[in-house]
Amino acid sequence: MEHTITTQEVNFKVFRFNADEDYLPYYEDYKMEVTSEEVVLDILNRIKWDHDGSFSYRRSCRHGICGTCAIKVNGRSTLACKESLNDMVETFGSDLVIEPLSKKRAIKDMIIDKGDFWEKNDAIHPFLISHIDEHPEMECAVTPEQANALNDADLCIQCGACHYACPVMEINEDFFGPAAFAKAYRFEADVRDDAHTTRLLELNEEKQGVWDCVKCMECAEVCPKDVDPIGKITKLHQMLFAEGVAKSNVATRHAVGFAHSIAKRGVLDEGELVLYSEGPAIVKHVPVAVKMLTKGKICMPWNMPKSDNLDEIQKLVKSSSTAKF
Amino acid sequence: MGKLKYALFTGCTAKQSTPEQMLSTMAIAEKLDIELVELTEASCCGASHLQDYDDFLSLVLNARNIAYAEKHGLTMVTICNTCQLNTAMTKHRLDNNADLKARVNEKLEEVGLEYKGTSMVTHFLYAIIDDFGLDKLKEMVVKPLSQFNIAPFYGCHNIRPSELQNETHKTPESSYNPSSLDDLIIACGGQTVDYEEKNKCCGFHVELQAPHTAAVLTGNAIAGATDGNADWMVTPCPLCHLKLDTQTGHASKAIGRDVALPVLHMQQMIGLALGCSSAELGLKHHVTEVDFA
Numbered sequence: 201m202e203h204t205i206t207t208q209e210v211n212f213k214v215f216r217f218n219a220d221e222d223y224l225p226y227y228e229d230y231k232m233e234v235t236s237e238e239v240v241l242d243i244l245n246r247i248k249w250d251h252d253g254s255f256s257y258r259r260s261c262r263h264g265i266c267g268t269c270a271i272k273v274n275g276r277s278t279l280a281c282k283e284s285l286n287d288m289v290e291t292f293g294s295d296l297v298i299e300p301l302s303k304k305r306a307i308k309d310m311i312i313d314k315g316d317f318w319e320k321n322d323a324i325h326p327f328l329i330s331h332i333d334e335h336p337e338m339e340c341a342v343t344p345e346q347a348n349a350l351n352d353a354d355l356c357i358q359c360g361a362c363h364y365a366c367p368v369m370e371i372n373e374d375f376f377g378p379a380a381f382a383k384a385y386r387f388e389a390d391v392r393d394d395a396h397t398t399r400l401l402e403l404n405e406e407k408q409g410v411w412d413c414v415k416c417m418e419c420a421e422v423c424p425k426d427v428d429p430i431g432k433i434t435k436l437h438q439m440l441f442a443e444g445v446a447k448s449n450v451a452t453r454h455a456v457g458f459a460h461s462i463a464k465r466g467v468l469d470e471g472e473l474v475l476y477s478e479g480p481a482i483v484k485h486v487p488v489a490v491k492m493l494t495k496g497k498i499c500m501p502w503n504m505p506k507s508d509n510l511d512e513i514q515k516l517v518k519s520s521s522t523a524k525f
Numbered sequence: 526m527g528k529l530k531y532a533l534f535t536g537c538t539a540k541q542s543t544p545e546q547m548l549s550t551m552a553i554a555e556k557l558d559i560e561l562v563e564l565t566e567a568s569c570c571g572a573s574h575l576q577d578y579d580d581f582l583s584l585v586l587n588a589r590n591i592a593y594a595e596k597h598g599l600t601m602v603t604i605c606n607t608c609q610l611n612t613a614m615t616k617h618r619l620d621n622n623a624d625l626k627a628r629v630n631e632k633l634e635e636v637g638l639e640y641k642g643t644s645m646v647t648h649f650l651y652a653i654i655d656d657f658g659l660d661k662l663k664e665m666v667v668k669p670l671s672q673f674n675i676a677p678f679y680g681c682h683n684i685r686p687s688e689l690q691n692e693t694h695k696t697p698e699s700s701y702n703p704s705s706l707d708d709l710i711i712a713c714g715g716q717t718v719d720y721e722e723k724n725k726c727c728g729f730h731v732e733l734q735a736p737h738t739a740a741v742l743t744g745n746a747i748a749g750a751t752d753g754n755a756d757w758m759v760t761p762c763p764l765c766h767l768k769l770d771t772q773t774g775h776a777s778k779a780i781g782r783d784v785a786l787p788v789l790h791m792q793q794m795i796g797l798a799l800g801c802s803s804a805e806l807g808l809k810h811h812v813t814e815v816d817f818a
Contacts, residue, residue: 495812513568
């Protein structure tokens with residue numbers, strides 16, 4: 201089949217800012233004929249080469265390996281060198297907004313201060329911690345099965361796409377974020393690593409740790425290497441329980457509370473779940489609960505539904521449970 | 526087209542904190558002549574938390590729920606985004622991993638059930654779009670919502686991860702620029718509001734452990750819809766609904782601005798357009814009052 205190249209006109213609205221000179225950022229418009237062969241990075245190059253030599257962005261490998269060229273197109277984090285213009289136009293139409301990964305961290309145009317990303321990365325000890333015998337008698341073999349346990353976490357190129365797409369990062373500056381969690385998992389899942397409990401303890405801390413993940417799936421969606429950071433966060437949750445590190449707090453009790461409630465009634469008892477999770481702190485929910493009660497949004501214990509064939513569920517909870525708390 | 530018939534997985538909230546969702550689901554099903562067979566045997570899906578504690582148990586329970594839909598030989602429809610994600614994720618994992626499926630079935634066998642993988646799992650929103658059709662719905666509208674600017678709030682667990690979600694319905698959806706709910710609003714005669722937060726997170730899943738994060742996300746969503754000139758919001762997810770409807774106090778405090786908008790379930794919006802009464806749609810069950818119907 202003959203390969204045809206099509207062209208179309210696209211309007212680009214491009215974020216411009218120079219921290220040394222500008223008080224506020226502004227947007228510059230460029231109208232361009234683009235071909236179906238081009239990627240977003242080609243457009244950045246054309247802006248710099250054909251329109252304004254001062255336009256600044258980071259780029260290096262152009263093959264989706266170095267992770268330097270991540271930016272946002274219409275709010276979507278993406279690797280500029282990998283993202284086809286055609287796909288962007290198909291998703292968003294012919295008006296595309298080109299912005300840095302984080303507007304508030306912009307230094308010059310697309311270039312941001314990624315210091316917070318690296319700080320979080322360093323904080324989870326992103327290296328193998330292992331007591332290695334200087335004169336081993338045999339090699340330290342890792343079987344293919346053991347290597348598979350990394351679940352592609354080692355494919356991360358640290359582009360920051362997920363870190364700056366995560367809504368928690370905008371609100372809670374202590375949060376490690378999806379990239380750091382995926383990196384932590386990469387070492388936690390490594391059979392050669394001896395740091396398990398030390399690293400897990402930090403991931404278990406409120407505010408910074410895995411429990412503050414909102415489960416929005418944004419990180420999985422934007423990752424250009426299919427690392428699936430939320431999948432790794434889930435695995436870290438499971439490891440915390442499996443290694444007995446998960447201490448009793450509102451988040452851990454919330455996860456365990458589902459198993460309890462399901463074992464009792466099949467369906468959830470919403471009120472009991474909140475009580476199980478919060479303990480005495482449940483009093484802080486009283487004002488909202490009263491409003492809900494007056495609107496018929498709270499189910500009274502005597503009306504609480506139960507699943508039919510509850511005995512099946514109870515049998516399965518007994519026979520299939522693999523975790524302990 | 527024969528009569529549409531589905532196995533309905535109500536989820537837990539429709540039977541407790543969002544009774545209006547159950548009422549309106551049944552009300553529009555009747556209007557649209559869709560038969561819903563309720564899976565009364567179903568358990569909670571784990572709401573994206575159980576698997577953090579016990580992944581295998583979560584798989585077994587969700588597989589059991591699907592097995593009941595399979596027994597009926599019907600597609601399972603969900604009316605909660607998180608039920609949809611957990612159930613569809615279970616189906617995806619079991620259908621693509623024979624060993625895992627065998628391990629799960631070993632457990633289900635103890636209670637005389639088997640997960641086969643024969644039933645689709647789709648959200649009611651997509652069942653209406655794919656199977657019923659928006660053109661047909663449009664023809665049935667008796668009270669077009671033409672005087673309203675309606676802000677769609679999609680809810681994360683219906684649109685992400687898109688690769689998985691797009692396996693569950695025919696009309697493709699982009700998680701970055703979703704259109705299903707906008708299309709539904711237009712079919713009901715309303716004007717859609719475009720705003721940045723429409724495909725963002727409401728914060729529901731960390732309401733207990735990270736209340737500030739949760740409240741800011743809720744506040745931003747309502748503020749975005751308000752600034753887009755919305756009269757009210759609409760969502761296919763009862764968890765988003767609960768967050769946006771009942772938590773406006775915390776949300777306002779967290780973002781330093783008073784925000785509150787009525788938040789309707791997708792079923793209630795359809796019901797209004799089809800001429801259902803306020804009582805049939807349970808509009809009195811909202812904490813942020815629905816003052817226009």
